Amino acid sequence: MLHILFLFSLLLLSSSPSTSNALDFCVADLSAAEGPAGFPCKAAANVTADDFVFTGIAKAGNTTNIISAAVSPAFVGQFPGLNGLGISIARLDLAPGGVIPIHTHPAASELLVVTHGHLLAGFISSSSNKVYIKKVNKGEIMIFPQGLLHFQINAGKNAATAFVSFGSPNPGLQILDFALFANDFPSKLVETVTFLDDAQVKKLKGVLGGTG
């Protein structure tokens, strides 16, 4: 009997509230205020296996839209089990001719794996402005370094699917056209900081629902 007692006393020591939350996992309590490192943890007692599985991107996103493509993220906001664990994922679906417009992820590098079809993908170096472009076939992998402008295009005849992983539970997504044209960023200022012509800015603001 002694040893059983001992074993459980040892278990108790190492399963203090702090140990059980902080060390192994910290499923996000999305109802609490977030901090720089993420969300407070859901009480360990209420955590079940379901907290570690996400089914929300099992189906292809709807690509019947202007870009013939869909981005379906599983970031901490969608998948609280990722909180504090330094990784997340998103699903990309692109119809033939589909495009993920040029964008950045401010907080993480992106690792893409193509699971159906093939993509043409690229990024631009910040230091030399050199463009790195490659065709990525099914089962192949491409890395996009943190914070750099990059894009993916389905140049094939069939639908393409890819999964993109990020070294952060919340990598962010800044799509250039949305940042410039899908808000109230005054056209005059947009033109001043981008050198774009007024007509071009107004045209894209029209398409993307921007004002000003």
Added chain:
Amino acid sequence: MLHILFLFSLLLLSSSPSTSNALDFCVADLSAAEGPAGFPCKAAANVTADDFVFTGIAKAGNTTNIISAAVSPAFVGQFPGLNGLGISIARLDLAPGGVIPIHTHPAASELLVVTHGHLLAGFISSSSNKVYIKKVNKGEIMIFPQGLLHFQINAGKNAATAFVSFGSPNPGLQILDFALFANDFPSKLVETVTFLDDAQVKKLKGVLGGTG
């Protein structure tokens, strides 16, 4: 002309060797000595788009083996473009009945996405020894927190494939049976630190090529 000169002078400033390497990417020079943060960078001038794409895991691994499964990593040792970027990936192929034996990744959490078939997967909490097990279907995602024992099994009738991402370019892989039985770890010591019987230890050392 002035502005062109200016623009290129600005480019020059921001494309000093340090900027071009450190900031955007640091493709590993695997021939140089590694350090705690990774490998020294390949000279930026010699970097091409090919350095950012990896084709080595496009084909299924050979599952004709004792575990009817294969693990094909794309870590920095295989894919130097990942150096310093905080992420990596591996491909899992499992024939029906295939098993990825219980193991840990000492340096990163693991994010699994099933791309064909379905898996039964689980991990054990270190603090409470609670076991979290779930069936993960095609397109579904499961997270395995850093450093915890976990496993994947193909309980289905068809082959299964999954990609597992890690929040480190070099997450490591410690397979329990290899650590205990596939080396010269003296049987007597193995038995002392695991409570396993001598016959069990000797049997598995036999299967896995261990000695002592």
Added chain:
Amino acid sequence: MLHILFLFSLLLLSSSPSTSNALDFCVADLSAAEGPAGFPCKAAANVTADDFVFTGIAKAGNTTNIISAAVSPAFVGQFPGLNGLGISIARLDLAPGGVIPIHTHPAASELLVVTHGHLLAGFISSSSNKVYIKKVNKGEIMIFPQGLLHFQINAGKNAATAFVSFGSPNPGLQILDFALFANDFPSKLVETVTFLDDAQVKKLKGVLGGTG
């Protein structure tokens, strides 16, 4: 008088709530919900010198048990003053023949110093499965890299004591036998992912109070 005024205004500036908490220390408020970086801080005004001293492991742990050993942690759950400071410690007491069974710390490397007697200790590399084993005498130090399986044994005739430090306030502790046999992990699954025999699994579940 002016300078006194100045000095205290300067003090005020640099002792804003945020400065006093975040910078110097952040004694854990264990009653609040933890986050990925640790616990919220106890109000600085209520912090005393007692918050920075821990007496809970001054006495030897009880080694009258199955492993003839005791592990007494001073992690953030036991010693809130460590919160956010990146370090913790535990005391190991081993009677002659005592064993700290093979285990891992998912979140930190371990630095052991023997203060009485001597130990036989070792760890297994994840990449090569190479076993590193050494006798550690009184006053000697051994390092166990993060996340790797390791153990300590008292092979001497007298009691041994050691202190183990960790580069995290909450390194975690996953004891292999507890993870496999001291819970409701189904025996059939345990056997599938470990290659252990059914009899061996059932026997150890019996010893450690496991079910299924």
Added chain:
Amino acid sequence: MLHILFLFSLLLLSSSPSTSNALDFCVADLSAAEGPAGFPCKAAANVTADDFVFTGIAKAGNTTNIISAAVSPAFVGQFPGLNGLGISIARLDLAPGGVIPIHTHPAASELLVVTHGHLLAGFISSSSNKVYIKKVNKGEIMIFPQGLLHFQINAGKNAATAFVSFGSPNPGLQILDFALFANDFPSKLVETVTFLDDAQVKKLKGVLGGTG
């Protein structure tokens, strides 16, 4: 219409509460309890451009005091917009003969830029006790590595101003004379740990308002 719908659905996905707070910024809610990584975030809906601008150090500090100098910090406690962003700043104003007494910043390196006049500045290496001293003219920059004792003096005939940046939102400030003489640190102990004479300690405690 479809594409507009799509675009906004995409926006919604990427603007979940967690994304909008964690990724882009986390303006401190100074009324909430801080944690090791900083303060909880103010609700994104209440954040305005004003949260990202700080006007509190636009005017020179009052240098009519014992050191003929003033330190005006813009740390997270003063400027909540810095929370979680890894940087902060302070303004230094020094009348002729003004001195920023020797001090350390426990949590960050300091980068100084002189904007008016010139300073004599230096730091001491911890490993070799070597002293690095330089005159820093207007527009010149000096780096003070993390945690090392350093100082700034206005040896010129005119007032000097500088801005010092820190690689932390809350670098801290430990001024040697305040740590030793502006509190209730018992004189006997101060003398024991500094080798200073009793008369010297009592004299400076008198000047700085210390007791004991």
Added chain:
Amino acid sequence: MLHILFLFSLLLLSSSPSTSNALDFCVADLSAAEGPAGFPCKAAANVTADDFVFTGIAKAGNTTNIISAAVSPAFVGQFPGLNGLGISIARLDLAPGGVIPIHTHPAASELLVVTHGHLLAGFISSSSNKVYIKKVNKGEIMIFPQGLLHFQINAGKNAATAFVSFGSPNPGLQILDFALFANDFPSKLVETVTFLDDAQVKKLKGVLGGTG
């Protein structure tokens, strides 16, 4: 004499090569290959006070160019003393009407302080595409969170100067127009991933020296 011997023996212990380099500072040896954490350190014996002071941005940059502005960085490539210290700085000079075109820093947040004149500055949130714009007067401070598109404009009648600090020795600088138009990024692709018109792309490639 004994104590002197002791003191220097203590100094020796704590001034081993590793201590003197790693701890206090690591002045970059720009001639060696960089790694993910920065450059190897210059031998401590060869380090002087000059290594910690940078005079290269003391003078205003030349603003006689297309943007009537100049960016003068003091990153690790220009100022090796910053290596490994987590901070850097750049000087901005803007003539009346001058513009720092919209850009990102992939690796760090930016803290701006205006030292002459005033600027109109702003950034765009990645999650909500909300634009945060403010006039920043002399002595005022503005923070631009990591990786987000931002800009600065001199809307005043006089020249303006600002210093921008970064929480990284090598924050990078990706200027949108250079990334899209100052390289060989094929116009057709640029148009596909930005929705810009062919004429607009060709026009700006002409201005910025781009091809393809």
Added chain:
Amino acid sequence: MLHILFLFSLLLLSSSPSTSNALDFCVADLSAAEGPAGFPCKAAANVTADDFVFTGIAKAGNTTNIISAAVSPAFVGQFPGLNGLGISIARLDLAPGGVIPIHTHPAASELLVVTHGHLLAGFISSSSNKVYIKKVNKGEIMIFPQGLLHFQINAGKNAATAFVSFGSPNPGLQILDFALFANDFPSKLVETVTFLDDAQVKKLKGVLGGTG
């Protein structure tokens, strides 16, 4: 045979040079140039169990000196096996009346455990200048937050020994008196930045071998 082949192919995959070095450990090659993250790794093939054990502080340091105390570090410079593992240790020996003079560790917090006798220890908060002092008995633990001035005194009648751990392989050690008086820091400057009297400065420079 197949499974053996498989198992070793799997081993090969996960034991590429990068995996074996970077992941598990990176024993310092002290003959190579250090970088911000530490030293390059010794080739894994040449690493033995001896690399992970340090015997250099098993014996008490010589306390026959001015402070009746000795500090014996096991930092990465003395114990290369710690490289990159985020932890280190030092031994403190204090004769009756012995003193570890007030000092800081710029890069890490310190965790002290007393193994013989008892100590009087304390640190000063940087934000409030509050002094936290406690008697620490045998087996008790005290934490000293990163970068703060602290000290240890043996106020007992017998010798005392303690081990201090640090959350860095190279925490540094800046002893106040050495920084001010054991170098060529000009006395006039020392007096200006410390408010100490000329006689006091000259006296201590005499004791500690300082010049200027």
